[in-house]
Amino acid sequence: MPESKKIKCLVIDDELPAREILKKHIDGVEALELCGTCSNAVEAISFLKDNRVDLLFLDIQMPHLLGTNFLRTLKNPPKVIFTTAYRKYAVEGFELDAVDFLLKPINFERFLKAVNKILQVNLQGNDDMATLPENHSETLPPFLYFRANRKMVKVQFNDILYIEGLNDYIKIITVNKTIITKHLLASLEEMLPSNEFIRIHKSFIIAINKIESFNADSVEIGKKEIPVGRLFKFNLNKILNSTAASQAISSHPLKKNNGGSH
Known part of the structure; x- marks a missing residue:
């Protein structure tokens, strides 16, 4: 930089x-x-x-x-x-x-x-951090930094497929790499834009616009089938049925699996 x-x-x-x-x-x-x-x-x-x-x-x-x-x-x-x-x-x-x-x-x-x-x-x-406009949240840069392999790695939000929690660590799966770093999944959840990501299981956060298919018990992103936790089903269904979600996933039209309905 x-x-x-x-x-x-x-x-x-x-x-x-x-x-x-x-x-x-x-x-x-x-x-x-x-x-x-x-x-x-x-x-x-x-x-x-x-x-x-x-x-x-x-x-x-x-x-x-x-x-x-x-x-x-x-x-x-x-x-x-x-x-x-x-x-x-x-x-x-x-x-x-x-x-x-x-x-x-x-x-x-x-x-x-x-x-x-x-x-x-x-x-x-912007060099003048003391005079940021009050509505700066509308133009937040879409990335976070994570420590991995003894260096700080920038991860763009739109590259993330899903994130898996592994006790005190998380595994971030992106379109071109996998990053494992020491971080709590709940802490990361607070830092991600809620209109782009959703937690669907105690161990998984997914990118909404990367969902390729889903049923009552799981979602599919790439070749990965990710379970939907019982406590998270309502929020996921609400997102998938909303107009905002339909717009967010327009580049990846959803198709229902034969395993059930959403």
Whole structure:
């Protein structure tokens, strides 16, 4: 990714181990660039005067000035992800329009979930993240990043066929590759557009427009027959019978299997 299009990050935390963990996480995401670290709000104020920053990873409980109070001093603050060991600050953090709120210790999976929110509002290279339009959700870039084989891999939504949950891991089947990564299926479900994907089983999420055939108990995508869980049948039937679903799958007309009706 070109340097000019990377999201420039500043880490503000009074604890060195916390700064090191965030630095490691940031270095693991191609779309992010660490432009500096600060141990307190005073250092951060000075840094922000001379440097462009798109995203703050901001600790709340710091000496002299709380991170929340520091953020209030900024006239045009960058996007912010709060980091703290204390849940009690969560409400105040979101009142300040934080993108996310990370509880320490911060694992990479949770970090990546927060970062993907930023990637989706960084409108395809828009350099001014602080002035995004309120209706930016209509133009979300259709992809997510996942860690696989010691690197971050971009996965386009329209390439995904289905996703299978494997305990603490998921297997993402796309039109041209398979990716296995450590991630919870329920967490990923929240990050996918609900008009394009649906969970049909405790272990499967499918792309609606990739369904080739279906019956009462399963759907077929490519050569894979995927079971429909009893608790998920109602939602699937509702989607398949809706006008929106008919439009979404127009490029792959559905045909009913002889095994039953939907």
